[in-house]
Amino acid sequence: MIPTLPRAGGAHLVVLRNLWVHKGGSPWTMALFSIFEPILYLLAIGVGIGGLVGDVPGVEVPYAVYVAPALLATAMMNSALEETGQSAYAKLAFDRFYHSLIVTPVTVTGAVTGEVLWGMLRALITGTGFLAVIAAFGLVQSPWILLAVPAGLLIGFAFGAASLTFTGYVRGWHDYQYMQLIMLPMFLFATTFYPVTVYPEPVQLLVEALPLYHAIELVRGLALGRLGPSLLLNAAYLIVFGTLFLTWARRRWGRLLTS
Amino acid sequence: MSEALIEATGLEKTYPARNRQGTPFRAVAGVAFRVHRGEAFGFLGPNGAGKSSTMRMLAGVSAPTAGTLRILGLDPVADGRRVRARLGVVPQDDSLDTQLTVEENLLVYGLYFGLSRRAVRTKAGELLAFARLEDKAGERVENLSGGMRRRLTIARALINDPEILLLDEPTTGLDPQARHVLWERLFRLKQDGVTLILTTHYMDEAEQLCDRLVVMDKGLIADGGSPRELIERHVTREVLELRFPPGEHEKIGRELGEQVEVLPDRLLWYADDGEQALARATELGIRPLTALVRRAGLEDVFLRLTGRSLTD
Numbered sequence: 234m235i236p237t238l239p240r241a242g243g244a245h246l247v248v249l250r251n252l253w254v255h256k257g258g259s260p261w262t263m264a265l266f267s268i269f270e271p272i273l274y275l276l277a278i279g280v281g282i283g284g285l286v287g288d289v290p291g292v293e294v295p296y297a298v299y300v301a302p303a304l305l306a307t308a309m310m311n312s313a314l315e316e317t318g319q320s321a322y323a324k325l326a327f328d329r330f331y332h333s334l335i336v337t338p339v340t341v342t343g344a345v346t347g348e349v350l351w352g353m354l355r356a357l358i359t360g361t362g363f364l365a366v367i368a369a370f371g372l373v374q375s376p377w378i379l380l381a382v383p384a385g386l387l388i389g390f391a392f393g394a395a396s397l398t399f400t401g402y403v404r405g406w407h408d409y410q411y412m413q414l415i416m417l418p419m420f421l422f423a424t425t426f427y428p429v430t431v432y433p434e435p436v437q438l439l440v441e442a443l444p445l446y447h448a449i450e451l452v453r454g455l456a457l458g459r460l461g462p463s464l465l466l467n468a469a470y471l472i473v474f475g476t477l478f479l480t481w482a483r484r485r486w487g488r489l490l491t492s
Numbered sequence: 493m494s495e496a497l498i499e500a501t502g503l504e505k506t507y508p509a510r511n512r513q514g515t516p517f518r519a520v521a522g523v524a525f526r527v528h529r530g531e532a533f534g535f536l537g538p539n540g541a542g543k544s545s546t547m548r549m550l551a552g553v554s555a556p557t558a559g560t561l562r563i564l565g566l567d568p569v570a571d572g573r574r575v576r577a578r579l580g581v582v583p584q585d586d587s588l589d590t591q592l593t594v595e596e597n598l599l600v601y602g603l604y605f606g607l608s609r610r611a612v613r614t615k616a617g618e619l620l621a622f623a624r625l626e627d628k629a630g631e632r633v634e635n636l637s638g639g640m641r642r643r644l645t646i647a648r649a650l651i652n653d654p655e656i657l658l659l660d661e662p663t664t665g666l667d668p669q670a671r672h673v674l675w676e677r678l679f680r681l682k683q684d685g686v687t688l689i690l691t692t693h694y695m696d697e698a699e700q701l702c703d704r705l706v707v708m709d710k711g712l713i714a715d716g717g718s719p720r721e722l723i724e725r726h727v728t729r730e731v732l733e734l735r736f737p738p739g740e741h742e743k744i745g746r747e748l749g750e751q752v753e754v755l756p757d758r759l760l761w762y763a764d765d766g767e768q769a770l771a772r773a774t775e776l777g778i779r780p781l782t783a784l785v786r787r788a789g790l791e792d793v794f795l796r797l798t799g800r801s802l803t804d
């Protein structure tokens with residue numbers, strides 16, 4: 234009996250396996266944990282500091298309304314990072330999961346693509362949960378916000394692919410501190426809490442080069458219903474960024490698993 | 493002779509240097525062998541001989557650096573997926589999915605082969621019985637003993653009814669009883685026409701299971717054949733084992749010459765008649781602590797070919 238080979242290198246089977254592991258309701262538990270932190274930020278900064286700030290100049294919306302979409306974008310990003318970062322590393326280094334995967338018809342490309350897809354799915358779950366929180370706080374401005382979560386899949390794609398590439402080079406848990414070294418400043422300064430116009434020109438250019446800037450612009454644009462062609466540019470940035478890293482991840486993981 | 497399922501010629505594997513100061517390492521230095529359908533074929537060799545490196549090339553997850561390799565008439569790199577769909581692989585290190593239960597390990601693994609859920613359920617039930625793990629079906633893998641994990645790994649490799657089963661040290665870490673059970677299972681698979689390729693450090697395992705085997709050392713095949721052929725070719729009918737107080741045996745061994753092998757703890761004197769050799773030793777004034785005459789076996793072949801005992 235020769236079964237038909239799974240399509241797409243078996244990427245969907247990797248997603249299926251991850252879902253299987255989390256069956257019995259734990260995706261929802263995970264979603265709860267993933268939105269816990271952004272809720273705290275929304276309360277402390279959006280609502281708390283927002284009370285002092287009032288409306289955001291140049292955008293003319295209440296501060297909490299301005300911050301909420303950025304927290305939505307970073308929450309989705311973080312979910313994808315979790316799955317493709319330390320979680321993938323544990324499976325690679327300790328379980329030798331991928332080593333046993335690639336002796337089946339699942340390919341390295343299938344494994345890598347599957348993990349990125351899974352990161353995107355996690356981002357989707359988190360995004361849906363946090364969108365509900367935003368609605369519950371009464372921070373919805375425009376019906377276009379419904380598209381913010383699907384658009385966030387691009388965030389999951391871009392950051393998932395990049396973090397899986399990073400995981401391919403990791404030598405031990407401590408290396409994830411380097412990732413934190415990049416992620417934390419990016420979270421704080423990539424227009425999460427204030428518009429890019431507060432920076433002097435050269436710094437603006439720097440911030441506008443960051444992937445999280447484009448992630449936040451995209452989600453914020455949709456959430457506030459400020460549509461324009463620049464949103465397509467933000468989306469294109471994330472797609473190109475993710476595609477480049479996906480290619481890199483495939484090559485790196487190929488070398489790791491099939492030396 | 494029946495169809496060759498696996499054919500390797502001049503097969504090499506060189507690992508790239510780890511860093512700039514390092515040098516590339518040639519783990520497999522040009523080996524040739526053929527395996528026929530329904531055969532049990534063994535790789536015997538000391539640690540680092542290149543057995544696992546060869547097995548990983550056979551599994552299609554490690555590209556040969558040089559030489560040719562055909563499996564099931566296909567190129568295991570270019571046609572990797574089609575080859576792997578028909579292989580079962582038991583790696584040297586257990587790599588079970590620790591986030592799943594025993595039964596789920598079988599089910600999910602079956603899905604990777606594109607099997608339907610129905611087919612996989614039936615097969616998983618059979619394999620749990622095969623591995624005698626029925627009452628552990630719902631257990632997490634972490635809670636299994638080492639031997640149980642090994643059995644599960646082997647059962648998992650059978651989920652796709654493979655034509656060829658690659659077993660890298662299948663019984664290392666198993667207790668004697670579990671090994672015998674496993675041999676019986678492997679023998680049954682062979683009866684069913686599955687081609688077995690295995691590596692081992694155990695002589696009795698090689699003698700029991702392998703129709704043919706090759707002895708590997710330092711990336712090369714020292715010799716190959718059926719266990720009986722190898723014994724006839726390389727060693728005498730009997731062996732006289734002599735033990736001495738520490739430190740004495742090496743000098744005595746050197747004086748006795750070619751037919752004597754010096755091991756760290758004893759001398760092996762190869763002779764067609766062991767008793768005669770012992771009489772000769774007494775004549776020469778050699779006074780061992782203990783002397784034992786036994787039939788020569790595969791272990792002796794191994795010693796002759798590699799100058800090392802397998803348990804090094």
Ligand SMILES: Nc1ncnc2c1ncn2[C@@H]1O[C@H](COP(=O)(O)OP(=O)(O)OP(=O)(O)O)[C@@H](O)[C@H]1O
Pocket residue numbers: 492507508517518519537538539540541542543544545546584
């Ligand atoms: N990925 C790798 N990169 C570099 N060197 C490697 C790699 N894998 C194996 N080697 C080296 O190749 C040699 C052969 O290793 P291999 O695992 O094939 O031996 P083996 O015969 O299976 O030994 P054992 O009986 O200990 O399992 C060893 O010296 C090992 O250090």
Ligand SMILES: [Mg+2]
Pocket residue numbers: 543544545584660
């Ligand atoms: Mg080995």
